[in-house]
Amino acid sequence: MDTESPQAPWLGRSIPRTEDAALLTGRGRYFDDQAVPTNTLHAAILRSPHGHASITAVDTGKAAALAGVTAVLTGADIQALTTSLVVGVKAPIQCWPIATDRVRYVGEPVAIVVAKDRYIAEDALDLIEVTYAPLPAVIDPKAALEPDAPILHPGLNGNLASDRSFRYGDPETAFATAAHTISIETTYPRNACTPIETYGVLAEYDPGTDAYDVMANFQGPFSIHAVIARALKVPGNRLRLKTPAESGGSFGVKQGVFPYIVLIAAAAKVANCPVKWVEDRLEHLAASACATNRVTTLKAAVTNAGKILALDWDQIEDCGAHLRAPEPATLYRMHGNMTGAYDIRHLAIRNRVVLTNKMPTGLNRGFGGPQIYFPLERLIQRIAKHLSLDPLDVIRRNLIQTFPYRTVSGALLDSGDYGTSLAKALDQGGHAELLKRRDQARSEGRFYGIGYAAVVEPSVSNMGYITAVLTPAERAKAGPKNGAQATATISLDPVGAVSVHVSSVPQGQGHRTVLSQVVADVFGLRPGDIRVVTDLDTAKDAWSIASGNYASRFAPAVAGTTHLAATRLRDKLARIAAAQLNIPAEDTIFANGKIHARSNPDNAVSFSRIAAASHWAPGTLPAGVDQAIRETVFWTPPELTAPNEADEVNSSLCHGFIFDICAVEVDRVTGELQFDRYVTMHDCGRVLHPGMVAGQITGGFAHAFGAATLEEHSYGDDGSFQAGTLADYLIPTAMEVPEPIILHHETLSPFTPLGSKGVGEGNCMSTPVCIANAVADALGLTDITLPILPSRLTEHLHPPERTPIRHVKTGERTLFGEGSTTVDAPREKIWAMLLDPAELAAIIPGAHSIEKTSETAFRAQVTLGIGPVKGTYRAAIDLSDLRPPESVTLTGSATGALGFGQGSGRVTLTEVTPGRTTIAYQYEAEIGGKIASIGGRLLDGAARMIIGQFFAALAARAVGARKGLWWAPTTAKVTTVGATIARATAVNVTTVMARLVRATPRRTGAAKGGPDKPGHDGVGDVVQEKPGILARLLRRLLGTK
């Protein structure tokens, strides 16, 4: 590695990162590592356990009275202190960062406690009593559009927040005359990029100046600064927003911290002290911001040769419970790119935005790309199949040939050489060999498939694209919005040292390193000489609404702007030096820390001397040079114009190209995906730092791989959230993610100062569909849904061996169970016990403080522990349908801080012989709230245990004494239909097992002695013993023999 040679340009080299020494030694300064004022208080947030419910009462009295608690805020307090967040569509809806009169998703904030420390604040949350009246929930975006669907926002008259249709070219004629109309319907699931560092906010209010001072690991765009200031009812200069030096990953997600900035700022005002809040993982998974799920119907008008003449999109975008800024941007980010990498001149689009009882959505890596490329590239495969063509031929026949290219919906594709990129990918990716392997595998009866995806990756968003959601008339009224101001400031100090500041707010992308390379090249210095600062302070630094780290804007826009600023300063320095060297400014060379004459290297002066000159001797500066101390450049590309009358939008400045090949084998027995090869070809313009570009690609690929095979924010039909831990929301580990082969074919962008384009998001767009295409090819599937869980493939792998006990949808969280036991007691005696609340109280596990409310009903407090989660529930039990002494129905419900449940069971008593009775039971129960989110995998086992305990106690009391453990629930069978089966059988079993083992708290081991011994914890055993063990497990989970 030629990192030390001062001659060659620094840009383009993989130099070690400036950031790393601190991060590797524990000296990084992330949000929670920052020093805080000594009087700082800590906030915790009470959140809704319901997907949809009215709040009928909130009693904060006990919480407020707890020692150490300073303030408790509810929706009413926030409404009094702030205004609703602005909503990006013209619709009569509000968007509060906390529930006001009703909750609309699990995890929605309901109250905030401010206390001396976080532990006390969480204690106080348990003391807040909220009474909810549950409402029917709607989870599915299509169902939300039905006339009888539950309505989330009464002002809206339904759940449709926006409905716009677009037409470009003449799609009707194209469809009427084309040889074929081929269509596809897809549902894209919800997932999120889940950075390992969660949100954090520190806020302080100064009543003297009515100003807020906030530190948050917010990532931009800083257009949101205006949204926050407005919500807090202060002008922008009264909201000072700072970001920490380091951020533990974001991938878009940390844009979504902004509603919490509003809440914590308001809490700081009430508490009259600085208030700090750090989100926990359950809060993050349930209530940060995930990507939208989308239902798409896409039709293509196609010739016999496979040329696509027109596309017709019908998109139903699900933004969750609130339309939170900048949504519905996910739907419009790709608006100029709805024809993908293809030359298609006729286009119709209908975009609908619906609201459902799920977490509100926001920025996530790929933003809007995965949702369009999934149907588009699936459709390409379907077209090929329909016309009996090679999918590669369909792709080639439609690829855009010449650049710059204006898409029919308005995007100006800057550069590219798609055909060559594709050819190189096939060649260097070993495509011919993969085809052979596929033939070989198929001849042996194995399921081997190859998938492709061709994708245009936009970067540097036009801040005006979102206004395409408005009609041209509405836009005209609102005033034009466009552009994307990037900023860079370069300063020279009195000893001539160089400092750089940009408002790019990185979260691990190495901006400081790359900018030191950019500036070192311009000044003839070494990267180590340049000091780069990337944390942002809106009170002091240059910034604009486009500032921040999103839309892959760093390399094309921010690095380019820094180059412009450095060049501007260098030109001034050249004139100062030229005066001293007695040469024309054009003849100066900046190299090796010196400025010298082109013709005579000995005629030189040190860089630092000239760089310091404006400080020490401004009077000696040549005429026309005002100062060479500090230069700030704002740069916005002229190509980013506002959407026009015809709704044509140049939604992004740069457009990279990606072509991916995936070769996968589906395991015949387990449905597990075994990746043979993944090739990803990128044209991201000029590569500034190959190591970091590779890191962006492998990182984006891993996100996409997770989205394709494991991750989903799953919800029950009642709105319960079921992915509240990292053992439920499965993030891929080093075991699962294959190593992609990365190829490059560079075509420089003519629109950016350095010729580079964005690169970090492309695989999130190309990889999910490429994997899906490969699996579809392997199994000959027409339809395929993400994530590709083995359970979703089993019906294609195995003939149905028996009908399932009961058919339920994935995501439903219902427990069913049945069982029986025989005891040595007369039937009448058992019957009497079942009817006697006092007896029941004694045998119900964990019951205490019983209160009889009628002959057949009572209430109790029950303390139950499910896995690591122990909680107290208020239970009500009714006996009905009494047929003495044969059968009775028990109906019960339980509510507690950790969740709620309701269910009923029928108990039947049969006399086997006189004095001996068989007790049989069947029950069905639904569970919601936190326990459903975090206890998913534990629930069936816990239910089995609790019911077992119940009958054990019943039997023991019936025979008069406890006989120890003589009773065994051998015939008890409990099935958690839905989530557990669907996900467990489901998910790559290797992963589940490995994850379960990993997720098992290592408390015992960790306490002392044998903690967390890699290789000794069983992970390796499970993994290496496949497929035998896996096949057995899978069969067991599937209930087949």
Added chain:
Amino acid sequence: MPRLTADRRHTVRFTLNGRAVEGEAEPRLLLVDFLRHVLGATGTHVGCEHGVCGACTIQIDGDPARACIMLAVQADGADIRTVEGLAPAPDRLSVLQDCFREFHGLQCGFCTPGILMSLDAFLRAQPDATEPEIRTMLSGHLCRCTGYVPIMAAALAARDRLKANPDA
């Protein structure tokens, strides 16, 4: 272990990176919170607080452990090593840390301290670890930035270099 009272603070003493430290902790205080907020050793991170992500991994008596699912009072008397104790000198990196820098084994760096602590112990215990063994071990850590490829490269390079020069 002495009897603890739920609402009282107890003195916890242990060795942290070779130095004796002490602080006051309620019995319920997590070890990771004690390290970070009582002792100010913020190099150890918190990513999930339920034992899955591995960001909080430290070494207790030489073995890696999750500091988020352990109480501070349980660490009384232990010998604890965190990421702050890995480098041989403030201006020098260990072989493992250096490999992470060279192979770009980190981006945001939030998962990194935990991964370094696990790998450090693992490579000491199994200097001949194979690629699949290292990969299996790494599966106890979640990284959202790198896609693991450069982490594996750094780990393999560190294994080779440490084997060639065990005292480095």
